[in-house]
Amino acid sequence: MSDLSRCSLNTATVKHATLTEAVDAAAGAGMGAVGLWRHQVAEHGAEKAARIVSDAGLRVSSLCRGGFLTTADDAGIATALDDNRRAIEEAAGVGTRELVFVVGGLPALSEPGQGPRPDAGPGDRDLVAARSRVADRLADLAPFASEHGVRIVLEPLHPMFAADRAVISTLGQALDLAAPFAPEVVGVVVDTYHVWWDPRLRDEIARAGRESRIASYQVCDWNLPLAADPLNSRGHVGDGYVDFPTVTRWVAEAGYDGDVETEIFNSEIWAADPRETARTVGERYARHVLPHL
């Protein structure tokens, strides 16, 4: 039996399971942790959610997610800051220090996955300015995160989401944005789906390790053809194109010794029995990831 103590099931992988079902599936598969989402924590309250996880003998490897920091207007900024302060409190309450941030897309956006607003002007497409506002909002939030012992974990998303979900597109860029802050306050996640293609990946993972900023290693595969909603186009580890031995070795060489979360958005996988999905996640982790950790 493989050692799955560092293997974590992100509950988005079993989207239609309740928190208890997801936790049972992860524990039943022999895993050591789960990654949670805020709506689940809200449903039970942080204290009870934490107990559901710990009663099953598991840890919380991360909480998803804060972010959406690119808005330019004062009211939108105030709302985003409020919501992120609540997310920081929830992470502390549920017993994880790692709060994953998806930083948001362009102000030109109508809604995720869709075209620009009809009234969007050149300024609403200004990617450089949107990225600069992310830096400003991190400076606003870092002291609050620090007080709560929570780390803001920047997630670079695949460049195909740069317009509508995250203007952070590479690990190097995430590290540059994290640089002004202490590594226990702002970190990064290495998610294979989002960064596997990056020609600078080896160097940037090594840099993330040197700077003590790797807060999470998330794995899932790059499948083709892309799903109609490309957000849901990920696959079980080993089904697609990602070179898991190599990327995992880079992460291990960078000194990362934390949990490895599997986070898959895929409607076929969501339709499967959560216990079956958790078993497959554990098997794929044992075959493609664990030997290289």
Next chain:
Amino acid sequence: MSDLSRCSLNTATVKHATLTEAVDAAAGAGMGAVGLWRHQVAEHGAEKAARIVSDAGLRVSSLCRGGFLTTADDAGIATALDDNRRAIEEAAGVGTRELVFVVGGLPALSEPGQGPRPDAGPGDRDLVAARSRVADRLADLAPFASEHGVRIVLEPLHPMFAADRAVISTLGQALDLAAPFAPEVVGVVVDTYHVWWDPRLRDEIARAGRESRIASYQVCDWNLPLAADPLNSRGHVGDGYVDFPTVTRWVAEAGYDGDVETEIFNSEIWAADPRETARTVGERYARHVLPHL
């Protein structure tokens, strides 16, 4: 009337037009050039294709495309080199020095847009090795290109095509691969669709200019939602999320004074009258690109 002398219609934008129809549409819209594809040149022969273009008072801004250099087996390498030598001869024959290269995806590929071969092993997913083979093939081909006065123009493709079409995903990576060769032998293309998201874009365009390697500036927009085949998901300049004033200014500041090709793969646009499409291309160029060149 705007000056469209640097505006070029890549004939892929009017995919269903004959070469003569495409050239007439570009000339009728007041453009100065067309970008051609090899199958069109093959249909007429290089000499006649060149005459069709020059008789309309146009230049050939580039030829698409060579490449597909990632195969690992000897027979595949020999075939790829042969085909690319023919492409180099065709570029010279049709009167352009700029031959665009799409370098190919992973050996794990079954076919573009599809999942990996069932028998693909870890080595077939080795992106670092695939990229290294591209460097080797460029060294094989560079002397032949140089003798023919043709430049191999490396095209970084959007990272969502890294598995199945091009293991060159950023302008910086293309410049690194070009570095061992003279700038008149290996260059790069800046295609907004593929590189607009890159946080290092400004620096890399400036570097490309300093190194005299910008062989082409191609424009089309990043539209959402992605088309079922994301290859065909591009839009007319101004319809999507790309910040054309900013990117165009960076290209101009880098000293680029060549043609600006519009290359759009989009089945709705392909269904339109080529003359109508060419007029729209010219209008969008005049509105969103020309003022910033």
